[in-house]
Amino acid sequence: MSFDLLISRIKELRNPTVAGLDPKFSYVPEYIRESFLAEFEDPLYGAAMAVLEYNKGLIDALCDVVPAIKPQAAYYELYGWAGMKALKETIDYAHEKGMYVITDGKRNDIGTTMEAYAAAHLGTVNIGGKEVAPFDGDALTVNGYLGSDGITPLLNICKERDKGIFVLVKTSNPSSGELQDKKIGAEAVYEVMGQMCEQWGAELPGKYGYSGVGAVVGATYPEQLLELRAKMPHTFFLVPGYGAQGGGARDVAGGFDKNGLGAIINSSRGIICAYQKEGCDERDYAAAARREAIRMRDDILQYVNL
Ligand SMILES: O=C(O)c1cc(=O)[nH]c(=O)n1[C@@H]1O[C@H](COP(=O)(O)O)[C@@H](O)[C@H]1O
Numbered sequence: 001m002s003f004d005l006l007i008s009r010i011k012e013l014r015n016p017t018v019a020g021l022d023p024k025f026s027y028v029p030e031y032i033r034e035s036f037l038a039e040f041e042d043p044l045y046g047a048a049m050a051v052l053e054y055n056k057g058l059i060d061a062l063c064d065v066v067p068a069i070k071p072q073a074a075y076y077e078l079y080g081w082a083g084m085k086a087l088k089e090t091i092d093y094a095h096e097k098g099m100y101v102i103t104d105g106k107r108n109d110i111g112t113t114m115e116a117y118a119a120a121h122l123g124t125v126n127i128g129g130k131e132v133a134p135f136d137g138d139a140l141t142v143n144g145y146l147g148s149d150g151i152t153p154l155l156n157i158c159k160e161r162d163k164g165i166f167v168l169v170k171t172s173n174p175s176s177g178e179l180q181d182k183k184i185g186a187e188a189v190y191e192v193m194g195q196m197c198e199q200w201g202a203e204l205p206g207k208y209g210y211s212g213v214g215a216v217v218g219a220t221y222p223e224q225l226l227e228l229r230a231k232m233p234h235t236f237f238l239v240p241g242y243g244a245q246g247g248g249a250r251d252v253a254g255g256f257d258k259n260g261l262g263a264i265i266n267s268s269r270g271i272i273c274a275y276q277k278e279g280c281d282e283r284d285y286a287a288a289a290r291r292e293a294i295r296m297r298d299d300i301l302q303y304v305n306l
Pocket residue numbers: 020022072104106141170171172173216217218240241242243244245266267268269270
């Protein structure tokens with residue numbers, strides 16, 4: 001009921017990073033796109049299956065180096081029901097290969113509806129007396145700005161099924177300060193949300209000192225990352241914004257504790273589009289992703305005592 005599983009895998013591979021699987025169709029190598037679109041009459045189905053093939057190649061190349069993947073749900077919803085099938089099969093395939101899965105859904109709603117999101121992504125649904133897990137990710141990104149009603153249903157499921165959540169605290173995007181930096185008394189909105197994460201997490205303690213309620217803090221705000229690390233000692237951070245959004249290894253260093261734990265750094269385009277950046281043969285896309293994942297790991301480990 002915490003991030004113990006994720007942290008164990010990070011320690012085992014000595015790699016505090018996660019590969020974001022945000023498979024925009026133009027990132028999928030042309031030879032895969034063409035073959036799947038030719039095979040299936042329904043373009044949405046063909047596209048979704050091409051994405052799945054691309055993801056499997058990436059997972060095969062990354063699974064012994066990178067502890068986790070973070071599929072971003074938007075890129076699967078894009079292909080309708082077939083995209084949902086691709087998301088589920090991506091999650092299952094990553095699990096088969098020993099990877100931890102953070103479903104990036106940024107879900108939020110009022111209590112009863114949030115229960116449905118929680119059951120869909122982390123829990124089970126009872127159908128005719130049988131408990132079935134629809135997506136079965138290990139963790140889910142969520143928006144906590146609806147307050148406790150939107151978080152409590154997740155805590156129950158995290159407790160029962162050993163899952164975790166990452167709550168948006170200080171996001172990486174340029175306009176995140178429009179609301180998140182506003183002051184409530186002496187504190188910024190993101191600090192208040194950070195304290196709420198610490199409180200929610202008290203119900204889900206973990207053996208490394210980090211609870212099952214994590215926080216999203218962007219690599220593009222290194223000062224806030226450092227500040228929040230000190231103020232949120234029991235909250236594990238998911239740190240997006242490395243690479244394509246301009247964040248570097250020095251920027252993310254403040255997210256870690258003295259044991260080299262406390263954060264996992266995400267790169268999506270940087271890893272999955274590495275072959276385009278390298279300008280190598282598109283058939284080497286998975287090997288290029290692996291090279292970039294290793295480079296990223298070594299880059300970050302310069303600043304992290306893991
Ligand atoms: O929750 C997230 O993962 C997230 C939060 C945030 O503040 N900023 C952010 O970029 N993300 C996600 O992290 C990924 C970043 O992708 P790249 O910029 O390509 O590495 C995307 O899937 C974003 O949706």
